[in-house]
Amino acid sequence: MRVWFNRGFSSVHTALSLIRQADSSGRFHLLHSHPNPHSAGARLADAFHPEPTGLTPAQYIDWCLDFCRAQQVDIFVPGREATVLAGAQARFDAIGTRMLNVASEAALQLIHDKARFYAETDLPVAPVAEFRHFENAAAFEEAHDALRRRHARLCVKPAHSIYGLGFAVLDEERSSAEILMAGAEYHVSLADFRRGLANMGNFRSMLLMEYLDGREYSVDCVGDAGRLVAAVVRRKSGTAGAGQRIDQRADILEATASLAATYGLNGLFNVQFREGGGRPRLLEINPRMSGGIGMACVAGPNLPWLAIKGCADGFEGLAVPAVRNGIRVAEMAQAVELA
Known part of the structure; x- marks a missing residue:
């Protein structure tokens, strides 16, 4: 084939x-x-x-x-x-x-628009962070006034983005120069951010959200028209060079299966969670393979193979290897010659 x-x-x-x-x-x-x-x-x-x-x-x-x-x-x-x-x-x-396809055209459009996706997703086991949508400085101030009363730290990100581009934690203490000198990634000065917004008029759709400070989880999946066929949960480490832990948390797997059923997810996809308030919270569905899918496959299931074989022969009866829960995985770079 x-x-x-x-x-x-x-x-x-x-x-x-x-x-x-x-x-x-x-x-x-x-x-x-x-x-x-x-x-x-x-x-x-x-x-x-x-x-x-x-x-x-x-x-x-x-x-x-x-x-x-x-x-x-x-x-x-x-x-x-x-x-x-x-x-x-x-x-x-x-x-x-x-x-x-990972999903229908309508479902993919919704998944890519995080403002709509967050508003429409009902996931009690791993609810999305509290958020507000804004497209101008006045709307940001209104959103900030509402959320800052309930959350100690807030963050911003575009409603449409990949790779986490545009995400930043709002730093209320330091200037942008101090943040730069400190080497603090993914942070922006709240005061500088406000000044910038005031000069921009209307801009692309943005989200102001409660900042989730817990551990992050990435789930690499194979689906069959809404049924979760295989899933490997990777718990990311906050320490450089420490790799990631395979952690098949029941609540995260339950949340992933629920999302697959709700949106008819199919083939290869990835779901991201982060802990907040002592429980997992949904960050996003990536309707594609993740960059870390190779690490997930070290734990047992060869996810791209399962997706292709299932598509070719049907997913019913597909043999899915057990996940080696608890192992630590990492990626190692290898130099090659390009033709």
Whole structure:
């Protein structure tokens, strides 16, 4: 069977490697496309193809359909433009290509908009942090007045973002220069932030939230149209070089299964939690593989392999290895020569 991973995040390289390790019979022919011919995934795919740039979403869908026809793709795992591609599912079904989407187009749009997602998500076992939405300085001050009365520390982040870009803890004591000199990452001076907002008028959608100061958990998952097939919980360490602990917490697994059912999650995805007030709190659903998926797979389940095999043969009866709970895992960099 021919499996295509289009342009995605760096985790595509890891996924290709893990699938190749598990595919002892060579059943799956792995295709990868990317605008950069030196993409890390190009070294592991059976065939690499360049992707065009500058296309509109509609043009990119057409290009993907043409690619699937020409390459006789059986399974397509979308990365780039995954949301709009999910809306074109029927067009791919019509040419015999199964698309391993994480969710429907509507669900993906909701997940990517954290303001809407937080407002609509009801998850008692791991509720979201208290938040307010703001798009101008006046709305920020109103939100700050409401939240600061109940929470000692607050933080901000964009409603639309990846990799945690734009996240910062509001520092009420130090100036931006003092924060910079102290080397404090992900902090911004509240006074400087306020001055900046006052000069900006309206701006992109932002969230002001209670700051959660507990341990962070990352859950790498495989789903089958809303059913959680496999999940590995990684507890992140606050100490550099200490790796991460596999911690299959029952409450976090329960929350993840509930989210999968609510949003019809499918294929490979990741969920992030952080402790606050002595219990886990939901941060976000990443509708894609995480950068740390390789560490999760060290604990037993080969998640990319399970997703592809389940898509090919059906998830019922799929053998999922037990998770080696409690082990410590880490990633180690390795230098390679690019072709």
